[in-house]
Amino acid sequence: MVMEANDPLLRTRWFYTADGPLYSVEGKKKIPTLWLTREPQNLVLRHLDDDRENSYLQLTQGSGNFFPDVRDAKAAMKANDTLRINLTRLRLQGNEPEWRRLEFAPDAVDELLREERMVVERVYGRGETFARTMKTFQQEGIPSLRIYMLNPDYVRENAVDRPLTRAAWCTFCASSTSVFLDGNDVVRPYTLVGKRKK
Numbered sequence: 001m002v003m004e005a006n007d008p009l010l011r012t013r014w015f016y017t018a019d020g021p022l023y024s025v026e027g028k029k030k031i032p033t034l035w036l037t038r039e040p041q042n043l044v045l046r047h048l049d050d051d052r053e054n055s056y057l058q059l060t061q062g063s064g065n066f067f068p069d070v071r072d073a074k075a076a077m078k079a080n081d082t083l084r085i086n087l088t089r090l091r092l093q094g095n096e097p098e099w100r101r102l103e104f105a106p107d108a109v110d111e112l113l114r115e116e117r118m119v120v121e122r123v124y125g126r127g128e129t130f131a132r133t134m135k136t137f138q139q140e141g142i143p144s145l146r147i148y149m150l151n152p153d154y155v156r157e158n159a160v161d162r163p164l165t166r167a168a169w170c171t172f173c174a175s176s177t178s179v180f181l182d183g184n185d186v187v188r189p190y191t192l193v194g195k196r197k198k
Contacts, residue, residue, distance in 0.1 A: 016169045019122075020044055021181035022068075022076055023155045024163040032155035034181070035163075036083040036122050041076035043068040044167050055165075065164040073163040083122050087152040089115045098154050102147045106137035123147060123179050149181040 018039035026033045039045065044066055047055040055066040068076075076082060091113065092100035102116060109130075112120060124133050124145075137145065150166070158164055170179045 015171075016167055018042060018045070020165060020168050021149065022073060022082075022163055022165045023150055023159050024073070024077070025156055025160045030156060030160070032087040032152035032159070034085040034087055034119075034149060034155075035077050036085065036119070036181075037076050037079065038081045041079045041082060043072055043076060043165050046072075059167065063158070065158060065166065067162055067164050070162050073165075077163075083118060085115055085119055087149070087155065089113065090119070091116065092149070092152070094151075096151065098151055099148050100151045102149070103144055105144055106134040106142065109134055119147060120145075146178045147181065148178060 020037050020039075020042035022035040022037055022041075022043065024033050024035065025031065037043075044055045044059070047053050047066070047068065049056075053069060055068070058066040077084070090102055093103050094100045102119060104112060104116070104120070109117070109120065121130055124130050155164075166181065168179070168181050
């Protein structure tokens with residue numbers, strides 16, 4: 001999901017990403033947890049056309065959540081390149097019952113907490129890629145970057161019995177850049193970056 005601000009294609013479109021979010025409640029303390037998967041473990045994409053377990057139908061009808069097979073979800077969580085995040089360790093903003101946002105300035109990334117930085121680097125890259133992207137945002141005068149995700153309380157209530165997932169998508173604009181890890185509006189004509197495998 002590495003987002004480079006100097007990519008002219010990405011600066012002019014809203015698009016879905018190949019990487020995806022998975023949410024669960026973990027352990028005796030019922031910790032709301034975000035799992036950021038790579039494309040091979042993105043269960044929304046994997047099950048878009050399924051007859052029995054169709055992510056498109058579940059996201060666009062009913063609760064707006066996709067509840068994948070528990071075995072598939074656990075396999076995605078255990079993948080070596082899946083990132084696990086304790087949602088209670090993020091300083092999330094907002095008042096919506098369903099979602100919250102992690103918001104930060106591109107010139108203040110050193111103020112991010114450890115797990116916040118982990119999420120941000122999964123989205124915007126690490127090392128030189130990350131530094132270059134943050135510098136570009138500063139030069140463009142973009143004051144804030146936002147990563148939206150499900151409200152930890154919503155996760156506690158809705159993923160207590162089995163994990164749930166949503167689609168992920170991104171948008172750039174003059175005043176902010178947003179990444180959404182809580183999407184279910186998959187009927188919109190956004191773009192999936194990359195080439196579809198046959």
